Every structure is written in structure tokens, then in C-alpha cells.
Amino acid sequence: MISKKWLLALGVGMVLALGAAACGDDDDDGGEASASGLSGTIRIDGSSTVAPLTSIAAEEFQGENPDVNVTVGTSGTSGGFEKFCAGETDANDASRQIEPEEKRVCSENGVEYGEVQVANDALSVIVNPNNPLTCISVETLNQAWDNGSTVDSWGDLDGLDADVGDEDLELFGPGSDSGTYDYFTEAVNGEEGVIRTDYNSIGENDNAAINGVAGDEWAMAYVPYSFVEEAGEQVKALEIDGGDGCVAPTAETVQDGSYTPLGRPLFIYPSAEALAKPEFDAFLEFYIANQASLTEAATFVPMTEEQTQASEEEISKLIG
Amino acid sequence: MSNGSQVPFGSRARVAAEGARAATLGSLHRQPAKVVALNRAFRVFLYGTVALALIGLAALLVDAFVEGEARLSLGLITDSTSRIADNAGFRQAILGSLYLVGLMILMVVPLGVGAAIYMEEYGNRESRLNRMIEVNIQNLAAVPAIVYGILGLAFIVRGPIDLGFMLFAGSITLTLLVLPTVIIAAREAIRAVPPSIREGSLALGATQWQTIRHQVLPAALPGVLTGVILAVSRALGEAAPLLLFGAAIFVTTDPQPFNSDAGWTALPVQIFSLAADPQAELRELAAAGIIIMLAVLLLMNSFAIWLRNRYEQKW
Numbered sequence: 357m358i359s360k361k362w363l364l365a366l367g368v369g370m371v372l373a374l375g376a377a378a379c380g381d382d383d384d385d386g387g388e389a390s391a392s393g394l395s396g397t398i399r400i401d402g403s404s405t406v407a408p409l410t411s412i413a414a415e416e417f418q419g420e421n422p423d424v425n426v427t428v429g430t431s432g433t434s435g436g437f438e439k440f441c442a443g444e445t446d447a448n449d450a451s452r453q454i455e456p457e458e459k460r461v462c463s464e465n466g467v468e469y470g471e472v473q474v475a476n477d478a479l480s481v482i483v484n485p486n487n488p489l490t491c492i493s494v495e496t497l498n499q500a501w502d503n504g505s506t507v508d509s510w511g512d513l514d515g516l517d518a519d520v521g522d523e524d525l526e527l528f529g530p531g532s533d534s535g536t537y538d539y540f541t542e543a544v545n546g547e548e549g550v551i552r553t554d555y556n557s558i559g560e561n562d563n564a565a566i567n568g569v570a571g572d573e574w575a576m577a578y579v580p581y582s583f584v585e586e587a588g589e590q591v592k593a594l595e596i597d598g599g600d601g602c603v604a605p606t607a608e609t610v611q612d613g614s615y616t617p618l619g620r621p622l623f624i625y626p627s628a629e630a631l632a633k634p635e636f637d638a639f640l641e642f643y644i645a646n647q648a649s650l651t652e653a654a655t656f657v658p659m660t661e662e663q664t665q666a667s668e669e670e671i672s673k674l675i676g
Numbered sequence: 677m678s679n680g681s682q683v684p685f686g687s688r689a690r691v692a693a694e695g696a697r698a699a700t701l702g703s704l705h706r707q708p709a710k711v712v713a714l715n716r717a718f719r720v721f722l723y724g725t726v727a728l729a730l731i732g733l734a735a736l737l738v739d740a741f742v743e744g745e746a747r748l749s750l751g752l753i754t755d756s757t758s759r760i761a762d763n764a765g766f767r768q769a770i771l772g773s774l775y776l777v778g779l780m781i782l783m784v785v786p787l788g789v790g791a792a793i794y795m796e797e798y799g800n801r802e803s804r805l806n807r808m809i810e811v812n813i814q815n816l817a818a819v820p821a822i823v824y825g826i827l828g829l830a831f832i833v834r835g836p837i838d839l840g841f842m843l844f845a846g847s848i849t850l851t852l853l854v855l856p857t858v859i860i861a862a863r864e865a866i867r868a869v870p871p872s873i874r875e876g877s878l879a880l881g882a883t884q885w886q887t888i889r890h891q892v893l894p895a896a897l898p899g900v901l902t903g904v905i906l907a908v909s910r911a912l913g914e915a916a917p918l919l920l921f922g923a924a925i926f927v928t929t930d931p932q933p934f935n936s937d938a939g940w941t942a943l944p945v946q947i948f949s950l951a952a953d954p955q956a957e958l959r960e961l962a963a964a965g966i967i968i969m970l971a972v973l974l975l976m977n978s979f980a981i982w983l984r985n986r987y988e989q990k991w
């Protein structure tokens with residue numbers, strides 16, 4: 357009786373193993389007939405902010421080049437650079453520029469790379485729609501979010517343009533692996549990674565911030581622009597006063613550079629090794645050439661014409 | 677389980693005990709009201725604890741169904757991951773999870789049962805070394821999954837074993853993660869086999885290995901399978917270590933477990949990333965993914981439960 361059972365277990369195992377082998381064969385067979393003649397694997401990791409855009413680019417690209425397999429992961433900008441600089445990925449999505457420490461690791465491991473802008477983002481500060489506030493200055497943001505800040509109610513904040521009262525202030529923000537976190541702390545608190553430690557960390561899940569602010573009348577959070585767009589009436593994005601008056605986060609203000617300091621470029625970092633592969637070059641060119649429709653589909657802020665041109669030039673220089 | 681002529685030992689004993697209790701109560705005075713009330717209160721409390729667990733599960737199921745119902749279709753199983761909610765499916769994720777757990781079972785059952793047999797049948801339970809191993813296994817069962825993820829990344833994906841970001845590396849890590857659960861369950865099962873069975877076998881001239889192989893293991897099998905069910909349930913739902921392992925959120929080819937160049941993903945990883953997406957449609961998809969994962973889990977577990985009932989031994 358017992359031997360039957362072991363046979364069964366073995367059988368299940370073999371079916372799995374055979375399935376694995378069969379799948380492998382299928383993919384190899386498929387590599388021959390392709391209109392573009394391109395085939396291969398492209399492995400991209402990095403920022404969860406950029407990933408939706410890269411994923412949709414990959415999907416469209418694969419529609420035209422069915423034999424190229426693009427995979428996209430979301431380890432966060434920092435987590436992604438760690439893999440990228442170890443030579444484990446072809447390209448890294450980044451919601452901020454590469455840092456000196458990461459550059460050092462890359463060059464130690466002999467990983468050379470380029471930097472290509474793929475879209476813009478308006479890092480948006482959001483509050484509940486019932487909050488009467490419409491605009492907030494960078495100084496006030498700093499007061500609320502700075503390392504060691506003891507502000508715990510709206511009444512503690514200076515320079516508000518509306519009478520918000522003295523309700524408890526609830527803060528939501530991403531975790532420290534996030535490029536959004538790096539960028540916000542740098543722009544608002546003057547140094548990357550400097551921030552009060554007693555806010556609600558939502559990790560890489562920006563929806564938790566949307567839900568938090570939608571559900572708590574006196575909450576505040578910062579999220580990438582695409583989340584604000586998709587959330588609609590649930591939350592209100594504040595105008596930001598960076599010293600030259602209040603500016604709302606919109607595609608136009610980000611593109612013309614007036615939404616400071618929270619407008620930011622989003623990047624992809626291709627490695628030199630990947631750039632030597634024709635299928636990767638084709639993907640990168642496709643990404644930039646179609647950035648207008650891709651950013652629209654993924655609700656990102658598109659690049660301006662100059663930015664697109666700069667990216668195209670960068671790519672042709674990299675491909676050489 | 678019980679079919680008239682073959683009442684299992686456990687329930688036969690219970691029937692006898694209940695009869696004895698009734699007889700005793702009949703010959704005594706009525707019990708004080710306070711004791712009766714306490715008895716009733718405790719019973720209500722126990723029902724309450726069970727109800728609480730069931731309500732939690734029901735709430736989760738209802739929530740997932742209400743949100744994901746609109747997205748349920750056959751395409752969900754056969755289509756690839758996609759950013760366009762209407763085209764999106766979980767094909768790669770389902771296959772990835774099946775490979776992960778299937779390969780894990782192949783590794784964890786022999787390792788776990790082997791360790792349990794050693795500790796119960798061969799090892800000297802009094803020796804300091806074995807006591808240390810025992811304590812360590814129990815501690816390992818409580819180590820958070822992410823710690824195994826970091827270990828796997830440093831030693832299996834990179835470092836000495838250097839497999840690269842292949843699915844099989846994830847399988848090995850899940851094996852390490854659930855190994856303590858399987859060992860503990862298998863030990864309990866082996867210990868529950870009555871010593872008289874072993875003694876009888878040895879007395880008839882069987883060797884220790886023959887005794888284990890033909891008497892102890894078959895008798896312990898249901899308990900071992902219970903451990904495997906727990907292990908599969910835990911491994912199937914685990915996303916944290918897999919995220920470290922290069923499980924992708926977007927991949928359109930079927931997984932190749934032993935190819936470190938091929939991207940792969942798993943159900944919990946997909947659910948985790950979809951639930952965090954800006955688009956509401958893709959968040960609905962996450963709820964549908966939860967339903968699929970529950971279905972896969974139920975399927976795998978019912979197979980194990982069927983096996984267990986089939987080989988249940990009655991003394």
C-alpha cells in the first residue's frame with residue numbers, strides 16, 4: 357500500500373518536471389519565426405513608481421516582437437540599483453538619479469550604464485477633500501515632516517492659507533526603499549533620508565496612502581501623480597508654494613518646470629552590457645518613440661519635446 | 677470514519693467514558709447550579725472562539741468575492757500578466773506557484789521525514805546535541821519568512837551556491853522555510869504510533885529499518901500529510917521572500933524552473949503588486965487573484981486530505 361503512495365508522489369513530481377522541460381522546449385522552438393527577427397530576454401527591475409510605465413512599454417513592445425521576453429520587477433529604486441550594480445539586471449527603473457554610493461558599487465563591479473529620462477512625475481501632497489486647505493508651502497511641509505518634528509495637529513502648523521482648526525494630523529508616507537521617499541525628503545527636508553520617524557509607513561504600496569487620506573479627514577500624505585489621477589475625487593492634491601506662489605500639480609506645470617521642488621524626472625538606467633544586445637536597443641528606442649501614448653495609458657506626465665529629444669540623443673549615443 | 681463494526685479506538689474510548697460519566701452522575705446528587713452554569717459558560721466561550729475564526733475567514737472570502745467577482749472568467753487562468761485589466765490573467769503566476777510548491781514538496785518531504793525518523797527512532801533523546809537540535813528546529817519554525825528570503829538571496833541566489841534568479845532557488849528557500857513545520861508534524865506522527873507495533877515487529881525478527889519502513893511510516897503517514905498540508909498552505913501564500921528573489925511583476929512566458937535567465941512570478945507576488953496599483957481595475961484583479969489562490973490552495977489541500985484519509989490507520 358505504501359509503495360503505491362510513494363509512486364503517486366513520484367508521479368506528481370515527474371509530471372511537474374516534465375512540464376518544466378516541455379515549457380522550456382516550447383519557448384526555444386518559438387524563437388525562429390519572428391517578423392522583426394529579434395529574440396532574447398530583457399530583465400528590468402527597480403522603482404515601483406516607474407514599473408507600470410515600463411510594464412506597459414514591455415507589453416506593447418512584445419506585441420510587435422513576440423520572441424523578446426521582457427520581465428519587470430519592483431524592488432524599489434534603491435533595491436533595484438543594488439541588483440543592477442551587481443550586474444544582475446539589464447536595466448533599472450528609477451524615480452531619482454543614481455547616487456554616489458551606488459555609482460561606486462557599479463564601477464567596482466565593472467557595470468557601466470547610461471541614464472535615460474522616460475517620463476515626468478509630480479510628487480503630490482494630498483489631503484482629504486473636506487480639508488479647506490488648497491495650498492501649502494515647502495516651509496510648512498518641512499515643519500510637518502522634518503526629522504524630530506513634534507507637530508501632531510493642524511494647529512501646530514504655521515503659514516496655512518485656510519483655517520483648518522486644530523484637529524490631529526495623521527501622516528502617511530512610503531518606506532525607505534522607495535525613490536519617492538528619497539526625493540521627497542531631499543526636496544522638503546534638505547537631505548535625503550531625513551524625516552520624522554513616527555509617520556505611518558506604507559512601504560511600496562501608495563494606495564495605502566490614498567486609502568488613508570480618503571478615510572481620515574485630517575490626514576496628509578505624498579504620492580506619485582498617477583495615484584492622484586486615478587483616485588479622482590477621493591483625495592485632494594494641494595498646490596505647492598516653492599517660493600514663487602502656489603502651483604497645482606498638473607502635466608503642464610511639471611513640464612514647464614514651475615511645479616517646484618516636487619516635479620521630478622523618471623529614469624531608466626540601461627547597462628552597457630544590455631546595450632550591446634539588439635533586442636534591448638530596440639526596446640529602449642520603442643520606449644522613447646512611443647512615450648506619448650505610453651505615458652497616457654499609464655497616466656504619467658509625458659516628456660516635453662526637448663526632453664524626448666534629449667533622451668533620443670542619449671540613446672543613440674549609448675548605442676553608438 | 678466509523679462504520680459500525682470498526683469503531684476506532686479513540687471514539688470507542690469516548691463512548692465508554694461518557695457512559696461511565698452518565699452512570700456516576702445518576703448515582704450522585706444533582707451537581708451544584710454554579711458548577712453547571714460554569715460548564716455552560718465555558719461551552720459558550722469555546723463556541724465563540726470557533727465562531728470568531730470562521731467569521732474572519734468568511735469576511736475575507738466575501739470581501740474578495742464582492743470585489744473580484746466582476747473579473748472572474750476563464751481568461752483569468754489562461755491569459756498572461758498585462759497592464760490592461762481586460763487582457764490580464766494569472767497564467768504565469770499560477771504555473772509559477774505550482775512549480776514552486778511542487779518542487780518544494782519533492783524536497784521537503786524526504787528531508788523532513790528523514791530528520792523526524794532520525795530524531796524519533798535513532799537519535800538518543802537524552803544527548804545534549806540532539807536536545808540542541810530539537811530546540812533549534814522549534815525556534816526556526818518561528819523565524820519570519822523575510823529572514824529566509826535574505827538568507828536565500830545571499831547563499832542560494834548569490835554566494836556559494838550561486839544559482840542566479842531562477843525559480844528553483846525560490847523553491848529551495850521555501851523548503852527551508854517550511855522544513856521545521858514538516859519535521860515537527862512528522863515527529864508527532866511518528867511518536868503517536870503505539871510502541872507495541874514496533875515491539876511486535878522487532879519481536880518477529882524484522883530489522884529496525886524494516887520496522888520503520890513497513891510499520892511506523894505507514895501508520896504515521898496521515899500525520900505527516902497534515903504537516904505537508906500546513907507547509908503547502910504557508911509556502912503558497914508567501915510573497916516576502918520571493919520579492920527578494922527577483923520574482924517579476926510583469927512576465928509573459930511560462931516559468932522555466934531551472935533557467936536563471938527566464939523571468940518568473942507567483943500568485944502572492946502578483947496579488948501584492950496588483951493591490952498596490954494606481955488603477956482601480958487592476959486592484960479588482962488582485963481580489964480575483966486571491967480567489968484563484970484560494971482555489972489552488974483548496975485543490976492541493978483536498979488532494980492531500982484525500983491521501984490522508986485513504987491511508988488512515990485504525991488500531
